[in-house]
Amino acid sequence: MTQQSTKPVLVTGAAGLVGRTLVRRLVAQDRAFIAVDRVTSIIEDGIAINGCDLGDIHGLHALARDGIDSVIHCGAFSGPMVARDTPYAMVQINIVGTANVLELARVHQARRFVYCSSTSAYGVTQSGVPIVEDSLLRPGSLYGASKVASEYITTAYAEQYGLSAVNIRLSWVYGPGRTTDCVIRAMIEDAQAKRPTRMSFGQDFPRQFIHVDDAADGLLRALDAVALPRTTYNVTGNGRVTLGELAALVRRVFPEADIELQNGPDPMDEFQGQFSIQAAQRDFGYEPRVPLELGIRAYAAWIESRARQAAGA
Template sequence: MWRAAFTAATSLAKTKKESVVKILITGAAGFIGCHCAQRLASSGYEVIGVDNLNDYYDVRLKEARLALLSKLKGFRFFKLDLTDRAGMADLFQRENFDLVLHLGAQAGVRYSIENPFAYTDSNITGTLTVLEGCRRNAVKHLIYASSSSVYGANTKQPFSTDDRVDSPVSLYAATKKANELMCQSYAHLYGLPCTGLRFFTVYGPWGRPDMAYFKFAVAITKGKPIEVYNYGNMKRDFTYIDDIVDGIKSLVDGPLPPAGSHKVYNFGNNKPEKLTDLIEALEQSLERNAVRIFLPMQPGDVPETFADIDNSQRDLGFKPSTSLREGISRFSRWFREHIEKTGI
């Protein structure tokens, strides 16, 4: 409710009339980070991006995203690991950020089973480094990425931010819930305004190759079979990247939350779609048929996600409008233009 209650509050843009508002984006070479950096830098903000460019997936894709961002006048980039305490402390002190958009994290539910320490290093230690940088340098607002994975074994639908989220089914989910608790503690102890965003299956151009829709596209175009888990009985609240960025920009543009506040919002499409519908949309847009191999549910996965976005709509004006077929069509056009041509 803080947005409605503080509509008369001073916006971030108005606090610095004589200079450009400076924003740090962690994970700037990542999928959501790249899109946010592009939108915000193009909108007149000064954006500083950091990323460690790890090899969780093909680094060339991250470099290609950065190549696009490097053309923008309002963007600068530093290769830096969030766990580098000295490096991050120096960056915060030197740049004097107004706002931080913390999107850097080790992503992926299944990979957390194979490499758990990557998640405690990046998601726990890395987030703590960001929090320390914010509180020691008077950052006015920390916006950070959480995940729909925090809902874990919850069976009540749709998932609401009022629901308890103490039954994670993966280490990745546990680290994201830990991030929410860490931000709550810093909001309480140091008055740092924090806003967490639980993203629901974000997809689109320049997306992550480890996600199902991207893997399916690669396999379909190469004539290889796709692995369909839980025998196809899966639903996801697929959310197109532009709708996510619209919501984040609205939050950045809007009034500053009061000191000590901590709010968490769902950023989802509010419309679960069948996995089979996603596959059919890819088949149609790529003009090729998929060969399906049906498999049981994987460890750490859940059969359905469904976002209750009433609070997000009321407080932030978040209103996704891109249908799955339109979003997949846009992704497929990009995929053919970039991935098939470059081989990345």
């Protein structure tokens, strides 16, 4: 791992699920950082978020005017279910925004640029064959295509301008802090409210989840690795489960949970095989540490705590 610089790490999307976890980890490590998101705010633990749109290149440069050590770029629309009716905004934020942050990193000679990509870049994949980073990319959504385009731009910056840059493909991220569409959260909230969960699909449909703490760990390990032999890595959880198997895990946490799923694919998602994480394990020591059942329990506790806080407000 590298020696820590006194200059700050710039984190975009710092008010989002992964970004919040990252900046809290940087605080725990006593590292300097600049947290950026669309709106100025104060999040948990009193961490200040600087408001700056990714399209505001002058505002980004103003935030970094005293120099930066490196960049973790998480700022983007966060999944294929988001901004489906505003494709132009998806392109502007996910692709042009990435180019703006890359230019910032180039001008300020950042030590490393870590791009938070997605396994949506692969599109539909085969079952029974480990999905490695060099697999053919066939994104089936504009979101997935925006991740592919941003990966290519990131790699081009690395090759043409000598920027040390890497793309980290995360799978379905869940855990404390996730408030957007999430099947795990839906099952937990229904169980806590003693509501039935009914889905007309999913019993045999697989996903490879990753807990937000593991996602942050993978990004930070890529940030701090002395050298990275590859430009792209899968960073996911080890377990690939069907939504039916996920429902069984939720029932272990909530024995009274009433969950019924039908067979068939998720109409809003793509079928994907098991993602290999061997390259990340080998090159920067990534290992997922949060088993899915433990992650569900932690997520349930967080959701319950937020509900109590809201009730007491």
